[in-house]
Amino acid sequence: MTTKILLSEEDIPKEWYNINPDLPKPLPPPIDPGTHEPIKPEVLERVFAKELLKQEMSQERWIPIPEEVREIYQIWRPTPLIRAKRLEKLLKTPAKIYYKYEGVSPPGSHKPNTAVPQAYYNVKQGIEKLTTETGAGQWGSSLAFAGKMFDIDITVYMVKISYEQKPYRKSMMHAWGADVTPSPSNRTNFGRNMLKKDPNHPGSLGIAISEAIEDAVTHDNVRYTLGSVLGHVLLHQTVQGLEAKKQFEMIDEYPDIVAGCVGGGSSFSGLSFPFYYDKITGKAPKDVKFVATEPTSCPTLTKGIYTYDFGDTANMTPLLPMYSLGSDFVPAPIHAGGLRYHGDAPSLCLMVKEGVIEAKAYDQVSVFDAAAMFAMSEGTIPAPEPSHTIRYVIDEALRCKESGEEKVILFNLCGHGHFDMGAYDEYFENRLKPWEYPQEKVEESIKKLQEKFPWVKDLPYLK
Numbered sequence: 001m002t003t004k005i006l007l008s009e010e011d012i013p014k015e016w017y018n019i020n021p022d023l024p025k026p027l028p029p030p031i032d033p034g035t036h037e038p039i040k041p042e043v044l045e046r047v048f049a050k051e052l053l054k055q056e057m058s059q060e061r062w063i064p065i066p067e068e069v070r071e072i073y074q075i076w077r078p079t080p081l082i083r084a085k086r087l088e089k090l091l092k093t094p095a096k097i098y099y100k101y102e103g104v105s106p107p108g109s110h111k112p113n114t115a116v117p118q119a120y121y122n123v124k125q126g127i128e129k130l131t132t133e134t135g136a137g138q139w140g141s142s143l144a145f146a147g148k149m150f151d152i153d154i155t156v157y158m159v160k161i162s163y164e165q166k167p168y169r170k171s172m173m174h175a176w177g178a179d180v181t182p183s184p185s186n187r188t189n190f191g192r193n194m195l196k197k198d199p200n201h202p203g204s205l206g207i208a209i210s211e212a213i214e215d216a217v218t219h220d221n222v223r224y225t226l227g228s229v230l231g232h233v234l235l236h237q238t239v240q241g242l243e244a245k246k247q248f249e250m251i252d253e254y255p256d257i258v259a260g261c262v263g264g265g266s267s268f269s270g271l272s273f274p275f276y277y278d279k280i281t282g283k284a285p286k287d288v289k290f291v292a293t294e295p296t297s298c299p300t301l302t303k304g305i306y307t308y309d310f311g312d313t314a315n316m317t318p319l320l321p322m323y324s325l326g327s328d329f330v331p332a333p334i335h336a337g338g339l340r341y342h343g344d345a346p347s348l349c350l351m352v353k354e355g356v357i358e359a360k361a362y363d364q365v366s367v368f369d370a371a372a373m374f375a376m377s378e379g380t381i382p383a384p385e386p387s388h389t390i391r392y393v394i395d396e397a398l399r400c401k402e403s404g405e406e407k408v409i410l411f412n413l414c415g416h417g418h419f420d421m422g423a424y425d426e427y428f429e430n431r432l433k434p435w436e437y438p439q440e441k442v443e444e445s446i447k448k449l450q451e452k453f454p455w456v457k458d459l460p461y462l463k
């Protein structure tokens, strides 16, 4: 029985899959907080590269991947599809478990799948510097890597608490020549204001986003980049699902379930959307189920409210139609740093709302139980983020053991956990605590948003 299903470099997809024309309903538009109307792309050209905005709005189903991008992808793509035989044996399950392993990229996660094209399109436009935010450092290090590949300057605003707690992610960004600043910082008006209120502010992703955008829009020839949530990011990530489909063809197999973790939604969408395309075009030989996993401490899809909300704390971004915990959400310091965002990708949220995707939340202790089981059977030490999905996969495989079903389960192991060993130490020393974000806090936050911006409630697009 084969363990690794491998493709050749020739098999790296030549086009990304754009879900926009295939969504169950048209996507409600992003709203300009100034005009209360759908935002005009020209307004965003000061923030994002033009080609990326074109992709964001595109209704073309297939978008060509530039040869220069495929050439960089060749460093680590195609990624392997691996049969988790040893985990199956440990669980004594008849289920067949496969994972698409994205931890083989230089930064160790799926994030460079989009960092590389984002750097490419900006360089092509003549942009000289990119700014971004990072939480635990996966996205920042991926953009630093991509910036080095295309020779463009990168400034990363890193959430201060992570900057202090995860020094090696910062070192990695330095190794690729990026400029890394703890956020809140003295470099922006918004950062200075936050520091005036609290000189020891630990920072948050929402604050770092506000700083990175301010830096971009107040300097010439600088643009901002985002590592998740937006449509063009999800688009670039579809290389995962497109490759996985070819890999399943090679072994004459097809998944019954496609699962992944959701921080902003890019890795899960990247793996699952190409299988969704098969499903709606009648090409899928099975009625595939899609399952998104998240932490109980940041339960955007399971407890969030479907509304228009801002993407950042300073309310500088357009309003996006999404499940939200409120843009003033301050996450608990859980170890899945990549899953602590208050919102999620609008297309993914729409699919959850329409019942196409199921969402499940897990607490960090049960997540690390699963991560340890995976590491001890499969060998690879998973990042805390995909370990939320491993929890689901193990539960489902045990359910299959009870029912005798030979389900084929696919998930993406979207990063390794080599920079998360402090979290594993805490787990093994029984210092991790489960934590559930209360529903009342979500309602309070959204109420506050609607009191501050009463017109948000009256926007016609979600009705």
Ligand SMILES: Cc1ncc(COP(=O)(O)O)c(C=O)c1O
Pocket (backbone or CB within 6 Å): 109, 110, 138, 139, 227, 228, 229, 261, 262, 263, 264, 265, 266, 267, 268, 337, 338, 339, 383, 385, 386, 414, 415, 416
């Ligand atoms: C390893 C890993 N997985 C998942 C995520 C969550 O992001 P997304 O939902 O966009 O894949 C992150 C984000 O930083 C991450 O680093």
